[in-house]
Amino acid sequence: MADPRQTSMFGGPEGEAAVSGVLERVTFYNPENHYTIARLDAEGHHGLITIVGNLVGATVGDCLDVRGRWKSHPQYGPQIEVESFRPVLPASAKGLEKYLGSGLIPGIGKKYAACIVAKFGVDVAAVLDNDPDLLGEVDGIGPKRLEQIKKAWGEQRSIRDLMVFLQHHDIPLTHASRIFRTYGEKAALILQKNPYQLAIDIAGIGFRTADAMAGRLGIPRDAPQRMEAGVLHLLKDRADDGHCFLPHEELLDGAMQLLEIDDPAPVNTALKRLHEEEKIHLEKLPDETKAVYLHYLWRFESAIARLIGGLLTTGKSLPELDVNAEIERFQREYNFQLAPEQRTAVEQALRGGVLIVTGGPGTGKTTLIRAIIEILRRAGASIRLCAPTGRAAKRLGEVTRMEAATIHRLLKFNPRTTAFEHNSNHPLKCHLLIVDESSMLDAPLAFHLLQALESGASLLLAGDVDQLPSVGPGNVLGDLIASGQVPVVRLETVFRQARASRIIVNAHRIHEGKMPFLDNEPGHGKLDFYFTDKSDPAEIKRAIIELVKTRIPRKFKFNARDDVQVITPMHRGELGTLAFNQELQAALNGKREPLIRGGRVFAVGDKVMQLRNNYDRDVYNGDIGNISLIDETEQTVWVDFYGRRVPYEYGELDELQLAYAITVHKSQGSEYPAVVIPIHTQHFVFLQRNLIYTAVTRGKKLVCLVGSKKALAMAVRNDQIQHRHTGLAQRLESLLGSNPA
Secondary structure, three states: OOOOOOEOOOOOEOEEEEEEEEEEEEEEEOOOOOEEEEEEEEOOOOOOEEEEEEOOOOOOOOEEEEEEEEEEEOOOEEEEEEEEEEEEOOOOHHHHHHHHOOOOOOOOOHHHHHHHHHHHHHHHHHHHHHOHHHHHHOOOOOHHHHHHHHHHHHHHHHHHHHHHHHHHOOOOHHHHHHHHHHHHHHHHHHHHHOOOHHHHHOOOOOHHHHHHHHHHOOOOOOOHHHHHHHHHHHHHHHHHOOOOEEEHHHHHHHHHHHHOOOOOHHHHHHHHHHHHOOOEEEEEOOOOOEEEEEHHHHHHHHHHHHHHHHHHHOOOOOOOOOHHHHHHHHHHHHOOOOOHHHHHHHHHHHOOOEEEEEEOOOOOHHHHHHHHHHHHHHOOOOEEEEEOOHHHHHHHHHHHOOOEEEHHHHHOEEOOOOEEOOOOOOOEOOOEEEEOOHHHOOHHHHHHHHHOEOOOOEEEEEEOOOOOOOOOOOOHHHHHHHHOOOOEEEEOOOOHHHHOEHHHHHHHHHHOOOOOOOOOOOOOOEOOEEEEEOOOHHHHHHHHHHHHHHHHHHHHOOOOOOOEEEEEOOOOOOOOHHHHHHHHHHHHHOOOOOEEEOOEEEOOOOEEEEOOOEOOOOEOOOOEEEEEEEEOOOOEEEEEEOOEEEEEEHHHHHHEEEOOEEEHHHHOOOOEEEEEEEEOHHHHHHOOHHHHHHHHOOEEEEEEEEEOHHHHHHHHHOOOOOOOOOOHHHHHHHHHOOOOO
16 A cells, blocks of 8 residues: 555545555446446455456455555545456455355355355465365255355366466456457366467457467467468458358458568468368368368358259159149138239249248238248148248247247257257248348358258248348348349338338338438328437437437336347447446446446346357357346246246346347347337448348337437448448359249
8 A cells, every 4th residue: 555645636646556455346347448337345454445447357355456656536545546456355354254155155155155255264274275174064054055056166277277367467467357258267278279279269369469479489470370370350240241152352462461471472371271270271162263262161152152052953742732723722712812913923933942031011012921821721731930030930930920030049959969869960840931030040050051951842931131131141031032042032111100200101111222211290101200410429328318218118007127229230339239328227227236247237126238149058148137136045047938038147247238239130039019219420330221221120019219410311322332242142043043933
């Protein structure tokens, strides 16, 4: 601690600070830059002291050695500006009791922490390290709880050691738990041997971070593993942007820039070696493009072309029908007349094969799907329904009154074998598979679905090709249409009842490159589409918070958390998801006691989204749920997804993020009763027609746009769709060029 005689202009201490203590609570956290204000129960100090700075990776209950400088805040008094910290074990019995009872060790709550420390005193850490079975002598700790504590203590010890290693090498501590889960107790050894594995294996850690660590470990800048890691990182990064491959020259330029070298020879050598190791695939496409694929994406894309080709050229198992007679019968029974485009789609679907039906909102996709289902079910055909997301599957099931599943659940992932149960060896049993929201199909998911179809099965892909393409790599629906090899029915007529909705009218105007009707007066359909003209980002944010919290629930009787979804083009910035989620959490759920782990702030009642596919839990990228319970003793957060409760250990919370606000990409395949969309010129690079079209079409009953007319006009005019490097259309043309649809 600083010499108390040394004071600042505010009368408090100044100078170097070195303290140890238990992190008692976090009073402020900024997710944009990880700036944190926290309270530390420091040994040798009376009362809690305030520490401020980047504490990313530290969690409540941790015992920390903190280094920094004492400063005196004019309003809040003395505090330490943190320069560095490292996790340690407390030295005192009081500190150990606080540490063990903080919830960091599953199986030990405050009650058992007090009992354990009462029995073993300051020797408890040595007991846990060297003879943990002695804990069985503590009342209430039976064999099951003992095993839980032993396992958790071992992991905590390993994670503490790993955190010290990572901090020494300037690796963000937020990744410590994920690194430990990936590599286990050998994490530090693996990273010392090849730190570039971080950039390849751990989401959120980039090449430059791993490269800096490699430099500190003495790995030469011309090392082959550095060249290979740069290439793999670049391909993986572009795959995250939706590309299945990169042209050779583009990859070469990007890799040389990333690796900061002038000679392309080492990169070409790395490409050759990676190709031989089947980590990448080099191929010249039919249009002469020299393509560089990640090996698995090449395998999936090639297989999709082959599987679609097989479905197009194989006889179908659908029952033989008098198609026209069955359609007439359906129309009589339901007192409904199919439009010509709808009838064409129904006729083609009933004859079997592969069919794509695409169209915007209000064009009757759902009606024709119901007609196909009713006619085929009466004929005894078996039909399976699926969609890429849980919300889309739920909606499909409701409108068809049939069971509909997500594609992942339909294919039944087996955690024991880490593979789907339905595949080419164990195909799905059905005459017809209907896939809704098929614009969301990326290459990996399309491959797994197609290989699970029997050769005689028929396939109907329904979706809106004018929406954004899939989040994952590929542009499957767009490529199938572009190939000219797959039959396509485009629905373009907007039905009269749909034209009564201004949401649908404006969605089609946006698609046509016209400004939507923005006047909040009757005359262009019912008032389900509102525009609030604001130009200042701070005003836009305030208006949206007020809409979500008060105005929409009061006027339209929607639940602010469950029914209203903020959809924004980007993550960062004043109008990004991070900023909105922080403010909306405070506005809608701010009275709850927060749990802060690894830079994430959660509380019971929070709306959260799953960030990646987790087959073990049967939850998938984009699934939205609500936190129903936080169990501090068991270190578990329970999330309710569509009526199913799923547990997450504290170390796994990096799979979740707040979902009061989500990006347009994450909203794909889902509908919400009400959506609120900020639009501003600070979103410049995201102002694209298909993006704003996708956002608007997510609203089922209400759409509120808040922002500037200038930004909206820029988005509507910009029909330049980001090109994706994919080879599927070319492969299908090459395979089936003599048999166009």
